[in-house]
Amino acid sequence: MSIFKDHIDAMTAYTPPLEGRDPVAYTLLDFNERTIEVVEPIRQALHAFIDGGRLHMYPSYGDIVEKIAAYAGVEAGQVMITNGSDHGIDLIIRSACQAGDEIIIPGPSFAMYGQCARFEGLSIVEPQYTREGGYPVAEVIAAVTEKTRVVVVSNPNNPCGTLVAPDEIVRIAKAAPGAAILVDECYFEYSKVTVADRLLECPNIVITRTFSKTWGLPSVRLGYVLSVADNINALLNVRGPYDINQFAVVAVSTGLDAPDVSLAYVDEVMTVSKPMLESFLDEVGIAYWPSAANYLWTFPEEPQALELALREARILVRPKADGANRLGLRITIGTVEQTRRVIEVLRQALA
Incomplete structure (x- = not known):
């Protein structure tokens, strides 16, 4: 048993x-x-940290949230750092849902969305992307019910690279005001498209991003969540105080000094x-x-x-x-x- x-x-x-x-x-x-x-400045910063006599101490995050907020164009209270963007995805789904709720995950897409949904015993609704039509906006909106707690917008999507226009994401958010609209901007630096400037208009939008893909730091694991301050405060109740390692913070802080x-x-x-x-x-x-x-x-x-x-x-x-x-x-x-x-x-x- x-x-x-x-x-x-x-x-x-x-x-x-x-x-x-x-x-x-x-x-x-x-x-x-x-x-x-x-890049070499990040490598040098990590070497300096190793030699700095702090490995035996718990991580201290300093001003990394403020640096990320400035980079993302939001207030510091709208940012939460995570152990890679997978961690943020998991926290959002866990915090928004309970067993039996529905999550809309257009497919095919990144496997972790479905994995996190199955952790929580959710019912997965999976309208399909098409090469011609891209993200199935109309089907997603039609699939929203009173049991819908999360709608995933992978932007751009993996594996197909499809992009969803910010106005369409806002349309989805307003059609599902009781659901978290999880907008995964993992590849933001490549697409340069974001809804970070629409968060106050749509407080149910929650964005995940990462320093893995563009910055070359997947092995040290640092991502972040952007949303309105109330959502960030709620998610901080779930995230642990030491979930992000100090190597990641040192590396990202150095990278953001000269992006x-x-x-x-x-x-x-x-x-x-x-x-x-x-x-x-x-x-x-x-x-x-x-x-x-x-x-x-x-x-x-x-x-x-x-x-x-x-x-x-x-x-x-x-x-x-x-x-x-x-x-x-x-x-x-x-x-x-x-x-x-x-x-x-x-x-x-x-x-």
Whole structure:
């Protein structure tokens, strides 16, 4: 007999394919990470912290909330730091819902939304994205009931990169005033689209963001939540006092002192590498979803053969099936040099 809840025992763990991801042996274009290392000031700050005699102390967060608030263009009382954005997603769903409530998660999307919903024993409503129509706004609004407690807007969405216009998110928020509208802006630096300036207009919007993807810090885990102050205060009642490690705070604080140093990588990815890869895919007739982020979900005729060719060339990409179970390859976009190499390998494999 298990000591845990029946529905927890019946679940399966979310286990992303992390094994064998050696950054020395492979070019890692499979997890939408920054494809080059962190900038030197962040590395130096972490070394200084290790040598500073504070490892035996509990974390002290200093002015990191104020720095993030200034970066995000909100008040400090509208920010809560989290142990990566996954932590924020979990806290929001846990705080808004109880067993039997409904959550709307348009699919396909990031697996953690569904995982957190199943933790809480929620009923998941899953209207589908389409390549032509994008986020199913009308279907989502039609699906809202008095039992709807959370509506997820992954913006842009993973794996397809689809973007939802801020006015459409506000429309959803006003159609479901009793629900938390969880807007995941994990790839904000790439899309540059946000509803952070609409929080006072729609106090049921709760935004999650991360320093993993753009800033190159997924291993130290720091994300943050943006919302109205009342929501942040409620979530702070649930978050632990030491849930965020000091390494993350040191790294992010240093990065925010000179954000342009880290964000120069974004310009290369979005203005040079991404158009280069899109142009090649158009040339060879490989379909892909329009994306506002640092990845493209592609659908070649022989995805397994191309994935193998890339792997043999020491390049990892992520196989991902769509709602019709058609297998595609999600390719993270990196530097110009890395993108040229991807194109070279794909061109040879297609020939």
